[in-house]
Amino acid sequence: MASYTAFLPSAARGVLPSCRVSLRERSIAPFLSVFQQQARGAKTSSKVDPAKAKRDNRSKDFKQQSLKDMEKFALCDAIRYIRAFEVGRDPSSTKYEVHIRLKSMRNGPVIRNMLRFPHAVQTESRICVICPPGSRSEKEALAAGAALVGEKDVFDAVKNGVIEFDRLICHPDSLEALNKASLGRILGPKGLMPSAKTGTVVEDVAMRVDMLRGGTIYRERDAVIRLPIGLLAFSPEQLRDNLRATLDQIKKDAAAINHIVNKEIYEVVLSSTHGPGLTLNGDFKSENSPSTADLSVL
Structure with missing residues (x-):
């Protein structure tokens, strides 16, 4: 009777191939799970952000x-x-x-302007004018009712935290000096920094002082x-x-x-x-x- 060892080669040929496949699958299984997770993550990331979609779909x-x-x-x-x-x-x-x-509409320009009322509302406003000292604009601004007029004195007071005015107007000739003084970080948050867009950088400072004392600046928001x-x-x-x-x-x-x-x-x-x-x-x-x-x- 033949020894049972004679059947081992044939048995091995019938069993080992399937064992080798099974071992290989088990050996790469951890990597397959990682790849699957990455694939699922990539599929998820391709989806549109719900918050962004909501913003895009709003009126x-x-x-x-x-x-x-x-x-x-x-x-x-x-x-x-x-x-x-x-x-x-x-x-x-x-x-x-x-x-x-x-x-x-949500997009596009907004309304922004200055209005003088028939009956003055803000006559108590203290208006400061930045213009070259000794200039004609300085004299006209004071005559129009400006509470404070000047350049360096105004800059030094603002830097020291003394802001004794409600509105600030700047003459174009003093705009460079104002920018060099670096007062934007102080005046900007208070809404006092002069700007051509808001009509507070003007040649005729006296007319603007008179207008501000009897009117107001308005702007559309939302x-x-x-x-x-x-x-x-x-x-x-x-x-x-x-x-x-x-x-x-x-x-x-x-x-x-x-x-x-x-x-x-x-x-x-x-x-x-x-x-x-x-x-x-x-x-x-x-x-x-x-x-x-x-x-x-x-």
């Missing part, structure tokens, strides 16, 4: 709240309610504010323009005149850029320093409005 226009069911007020009625919230406040410092919401339009001591007629001038100017600003982006007034909200915001309906008075004489007495 190109700013979304505005529907005014269909919103209560709206005549100007005199809004003044009546707002003044009730401001009882006991100083009428010479408490201000009426208007928030003008625009129908506008399709809303917000600015003070009157003091609590104003009569309804004075507030109406300032509001009308504001809306007329903003319509002109929008018309000037309508070839680039279409903008139109969507909602006008009147509020105050401490009071609520009330949407206006465009009327001056209603049937239930108190007399303007009563609203003019504090």
Whole structure:
């Protein structure tokens, strides 16, 4: 009888090949799992970021709240309610504010301008003018009511933390000196750094001082323009005149850029320093409005 060892070669030929394959698979299994993970990761990374997709799919226009069911007020009625919230406040410092919401696209130019009111709102503003000492501009700025005029004295005061002004205007001849003084890091965060875009770098500094003392600078932010339009001591007629001038100017600003982006007034909200915001309906008075004489007495 043949020894069982005679069958080993044939048995090995039948078994070992499959064993070798199995061993090879086991030896590369860890690497295969890594490759599979990398493949899955690559597939995942190719997907679009959900946050980015959401931004891309959002409306190109700013979304505005529907005014269909919103209560709206005549100007005199809004003044009546707002003044009730401001009882006991100083009428010479408490201000009426208007928030003008625009129908506008997210991209494109924004409205930014300067407005002089028929009835001055910010006459308490302290205006500083940077211009060459001894120049004609210096004399004219002082005559127009500037609180501080100069160059080096102003620079030194700002560097020492003494900023005794609310607005800053610069003459083009002093712009280089202002830039060399490196005051941007101090004045920039306070919104005081002069710029040609904001109309605070001008040749006729006296005219701009006069305008700033009786008006304000405004800028559109997220399709809303917000600015003070009157003091609590104003009569309804004075507030109406300032509001009308504001809306007329903003319509002109929008018309000037309508070839680039279409903008139109969507909602006008009147509020105050401490009071609520009330949407206006465009009327001056209603049937239930108190007399303007009563609203003019504090």
